[in-house]
Amino acid sequence: MSPFIWKAELAVDSRCELGEGPQWHAAQNRLYWCDILGKRLHWLDPATARHESVTLDQMVSCAAPVSDGRLLLVGERSLALFDTERQTHTHLCAFEADNPVTRSNDARVDRHGGLWLSTMGKNAEPKAGSLYRLYRGELVILRTGLTIPNSICFSADDHAYFTDTPTGQVMRWALDENGWPVGEPECFADFSTHAxxxxxxxxxxxxxxxxxxxxxxxxxxxxxxxxxxGRVALPVDQPSCPVFAGDDLKTLYITTAREGLSSEKLAETPTAGALYRVETGVAGLAEPPLQLA
Structure with a gap:
């Protein structure tokens, strides 16, 4: 049977240099995403189509909803709490602040209210990246020697998924009753020979x-x-991350990027870096907010 095909449509023409880290904040009915290289945090109210953004003082790859209503900004030098109403920052902890080579990359809240987050070299230096878990206020390193850690997500049956992008392999990792990885991850899907x-x-x-x-x-x-x-076709080449959002979690939003595209390619795909959406008819798996204590 051939895979089902959806076509994504433009949601917000934000034209991020590197759109990443989309997160649905159910309590606020807002979708948040970051332009890592542009140092901006974006948000969208799907009900009103209102889009706003704010400039940040460092590269931030994810704004994860916290149980108290704030966001945890995963930055290149620190983790900080962001009050969305007052637009104020509270420093939480340093994050590879002594390593000028790296920045944060992917992140997602797990089924236990912890946050998995990753780093990579700013120029994708080989094996410069790491994978961490922030759990109940403690930041623990899970894996080192990664180049571009990505694809962080979690199934209902307590498995974590991630990839080191250059390998082309998506890995599956069993978790214990508190969400900590057990043993070694195994290959779930191999895209090393795929477009x-x-x-x-x-x-x-x-x-x-x-x-x-x-x-x-x-x-x-x-x-x-x-x-x-199934496949979602986009009119741009560089989709970076999907997330389910909306009251019924049936709308898939997808961040994209303009990074590295030639002027000719940008002329062909002027909305590269925009936020896209598609009505999938499939509900996403609801993600809990981050628990810091």
């Missing part, structure tokens, strides 16, 4: 994983065996 490279990912309520393929202009839906059963 595009695995980037951001999110889970749906049916146990399927939606994976952005950077360079291929599509997001693929993978079943529990890692097989492609």
């Amino acid at each position: 595009g490279s695995p980037d951001g990912a999110v889970m749906d309520s049916e146990g399927c994983l939606w994976l952005s393929l950077w360079g291929a202009g599509e997001v693929v839906r993978l079943d529990e065996k890692g097989q492609i059963i």
Whole structure:
């Protein structure tokens, strides 16, 4: 059977240099996403289509909803709490602040209210990146020697997924009752010979994983065996990360990027870096807010 195909439509023509880290804040009914290289935080109210943004003082890759209503900004030098109403920052902890080579990259809240987050070299230096977990206020390193850690997401049956993008392999890692990884991860899906490279990912309520393929202009839906059963086609080449949002979690939003595109390519795809959306008819798996204590 051929994979089902959806076509994404323009949601916000934000034209981020590197759009990333989309997060649905259910308590606020807002979608947040970051322009890492542009140092901006964006948000959208889907009900009113109102879009706003604010400039940040460092590169930030994710703004994760916290149980108290604030956001945790995952930055290149620190983790900070952001009050969305007052637009004030509160420093939480340093984050590879002594390493000028790296910045934050992917992040997502797990099923236990912890946050998995990653770093990479600012120029994708080989093996400069790491994978961390912030759990109950403590930041713990899980893995080092990664180049571009991505695809962080979590299934309802307590498995974590991630990739080191240059390998082309999406890994699956069993978790214990508190959400800590057990043993070694195993390959879930191999895209090393596929067009595009695995980037951001999110889970749906049916146990399927939606994976952005950077360079291929599509997001693929993978079943529990890692097989492609659906595709979202985009009119731009560099989708970076999907997220389910809205009251019923049936709208898939996708961040994209303009980074590295030639002037000729930008002329062909002027909305590169915009936020896209598609009505999937499939509900996402609701993600809990981050618990800091």
